[in-house]
Amino acid sequence: MSIRKVLGVLAAAAMAVSLCGCGEGASEYDASSIGPKLNIGITFDRPGLGFSHSSEYKGLEVDLARLIAQDLGYSPNQIVWKQVRPGSREGALTSGQVDMVLASYSITQARKQVVDFAGPYFMAGQDLLVRKDEGSIKGVDSLEDRRVCTEKGSTSSQVIRRRAPKALLQERDELGQCITALLSGDADAASSDDFVLAGLAHVKGGGQLRLVGVPFTRERYGVGVRKDQAELVSTINHALEKMMKDGGWAAAVKEAASSIGYQVDPSSRRPDRLDGSLSSEVR
Structure with a gap:
């Protein structure tokens, strides 16, 4: 249905x-x-x-x-x-x-x-979105010296700083800007929750992006x-x-x-x- x-x-x-x-348990608020x-x-x-x-x-x-x-x-x-x-x-x-x-x-x-x-x-779980031909990024532990884009003000930024302190963090005002940066080669990965990344990849990725599929938080x-x-x-x-x-x-x-x-x-x-x-x- x-x-x-x-x-x-x-x-x-x-x-x-x-x-x-007569609703059983009906709201009294x-x-x-x-x-x-x-x-x-x-x-x-x-x-x-x-x-x-x-x-x-x-x-x-x-x-x-x-x-x-x-x-x-x-x-x-x-x-x-x-x-x-x-x-x-x-x-x-x-x-x-x-x-x-x-x-x-x-x-x-x-x-x-x-x-x-x-x-x-x-x-949900925080994950990574990369270009389809990217084979070296296999999870949060392989982000050293890689450019990782997140949305400003999100918990995703905090987690990347904590879990991948040697990543080159890029914070943008909107997560959609991270997708653009990823497609243009200005970023190596975008990080947010898996469901969020899947939705943006579907609408904006043009079939060129994939989820790494190794969540490293539980949201x-x-x-x-x-x-x-x-x-x-x-x-x-x-x-x-x-x-x-x-x-x-x-x-x-x-x-x-x-x-x-x-x-x-x-x-x-x-x-x-x-x-x-x-x-x-x-x-």
Whole structure:
């Protein structure tokens, strides 16, 4: 079943619950404290996760955000999509520009000092993207004196500095610029999460790029909200739990992966608990 059909089924079910007032475990969160519109921060340039084209928003995080909004009682036309970048996510939340963020937002201890997280809702791993004819880069341990491009403000930059201190790190404002640098020969590798890289390679790589396929971190994507909103975190977790039980989450993951030509087993990307677990290095 496609995610659009899943959304339709869940919308009908939600309407029925609201009319009868009898939904078991229904959310008790008062969404009126947020306001008549729900401002959601997403990426606009990450195919498969959050992507904007001709005022249409697509991707796994867009689909999950819509389902969360529905659980909070918001209709699709009450959602306001706002672009966030790695370096602006905390600021967008703390300033009130957005009410929540779903933007490949890895849960880290440093970030939890500033914002709260629901989830995690998806598991990824930092990897490397290289040109197809590149045979010497086999993982993070073979980056000495190699030019590695990352997005400014991302955890990917921090990990490369820590795990490959002799790499020649290049930070650019947008990850898409790293793809351009890789294709032109100005960089030897681009580093970000595997799902992110797969999406950009599919859309921008022209068949000339490949994933190394040796992830060296475990990234847990969370829904970021402002601090001290325990009820909202609990409600979002409840919505995520429902999606994971009724098949909506797996359908969204499959559709997102298919849209970028990436082979993914949803069960391998499903978190085992919704407790704000931190991202971690695994190699």
